[in-house]
Amino acid sequence: MKIESKLDNYKYEHELWESGINNVAGVDEVGRGPLIGPVVTACVVLPHDFKLDGLTDSKKLTEKKRNEYAEYIKEHAIGYSIGIVGPDEIDEINIYQASKKAMILAIEDLRKKIKIEHVLTDAMPLELDIPTTSIIKGDLKSITISAASVIAKVTRDSMMYELDKKYPEYEFGKHKGYPTKKHIEAIKKYGLIDGYRKTYGPVEEIIKERKSNAFSK
Numbered sequence: 001m002k003i004e005s006k007l008d009n010y011k012y013e014h015e016l017w018e019s020g021i022n023n024v025a026g027v028d029e030v031g032r033g034p035l036i037g038p039v040v041t042a043c044v045v046l047p048h049d050f051k052l053d054g055l056t057d058s059k060k061l062t063e064k065k066r067n068e069y070a071e072y073i074k075e076h077a078i079g080y081s082i083g084i085v086g087p088d089e090i091d092e093i094n095i096y097q098a099s100k101k102a103m104i105l106a107i108e109d110l111r112k113k114i115k116i117e118h119v120l121t122d123a124m125p126l127e128l129d130i131p132t133t134s135i136i137k138g139d140l141k142s143i144t145i146s147a148a149s150v151i152a153k154v155t156r157d158s159m160m161y162e163l164d165k166k167y168p169e170y171e172f173g174k175h176k177g178y179p180t181k182k183h184i185e186a187i188k189k190y191g192l193i194d195g196y197r198k199t200y201g202p203v204e205e206i207i208k209e210r211k212s213n214a215f216s217k
Contacts, residue, residue, distance in 0.1 A: 009056070009143045012135065016118050017048055023078065025116045026144025027107060029099045029124070030058070030152040034177030035187075035203050036195045037159060039090060039098050041083040042151035043106035045114060046144050050076060055146050057139035058153035070154040073147045080148075081110040082155055091199045100126060120145055167193060 016024050023045050031039040052073070058066055074080060083106030085098040093101070103126060107119060118131045122138035122145050138145040157176055164173035170186045170193075177183070179202050187196075187206055196203050 009141055009146065012120055012133065012142050013046070013048075013144055021117045022048075023115055023117045024120060024144060025107060025110065025118070026120045026138075026142055026146070026148045027103045027124075027126075028122045028139055028145050028149040028152055029102060030149065030156045031177075032095050032099060033179070035179050035183065035197055035200050036087065036172070036177040036193075037156070037163070038084045038086045039095065039102050040152050040156040040159070041099070041102040041106045042080060042148040042155065043083070043103070043110045043116075043119075044073065044080045044144055044147045044151060045078040045110065045116065046073075046147060047076065047078055050143070052143075052147075055143060055150070057146060058149040059139075061150070063157070066150050066154050066157075069147075069150050073151060077147065079110050079114045080151055081106045081113075082151070083107075083109065087195050087197045090197050094199075095197075100124060104128070122149070163195070 013024050025043050025045045027041060027043045029039055029041040031037065052069060055069055061069065083102040085102040090098040103121065103124060107116065107128065110116060116130060119126065119128060120138060120142050121132060121134050123134055123136050125134050126132050135141055135145065139149045160172045160176045164171065169190050171182060175183045184202055192203065192206065198204060198207060
């Protein structure tokens with residue numbers, strides 16, 4: 001039975017289900033832009049009768065809605081998993097490769113629990129031994145990718161709240177590590193703590209500036 005949606009965000013899933021492919025995984029990442037912390041991905045497989053009105057790209061939802069939806073998705077999904085690549089590795093292999101690696105980690109972890117027959121990604125080509133479809137703006141067009149984006153976002157935000165408890169002066173709970181004006185000011189005032197991505201422009205500039213000041217003394 002086809003479920004109607006205003007955004008038709010079941011389109012890709014239904015095409016695959018109707019072709020006899022049952023377990024369709026959606027995967028998405030969060031955390032490419034922040035100056036600190038890991039990139040986090042989620043991989044989700046939903047049942048064919050899954051329905052959650054309003055589920056879309058996590059960035060378009062309020063934090064309250066994201067948290068509510070994340071719990072609902074975890075409770076009703078056939079399975080889900082998380083993939084994480086930390087800041088040191090992001091610096092080493094770049095954020096694009098780190099995002100791909102985190103996605104593959106999440107997929108491979110879920111494959112240990114259930115059989116995945118097809119993977120939908122948000123505009124990210126992946127080298128896998130199972131069929132994959134890369135969808136431009138997939139977090140808006142695929143309910144499964146939307147579900148993955150919500151779980152990934154809530155997971156990474158919770159990490160930032162934990163960091164905020166340890167270092168309240170940086171206000172990680174507010175900006176989640178993104179390069180806001182106040183965040184940059186806090187780095188300049190309090191310095192760099194473990195977890196900053198040293199190859200990211202604003203952080204790299206601060207490191208160079210401090211080295212330059214040290215040499216000039």
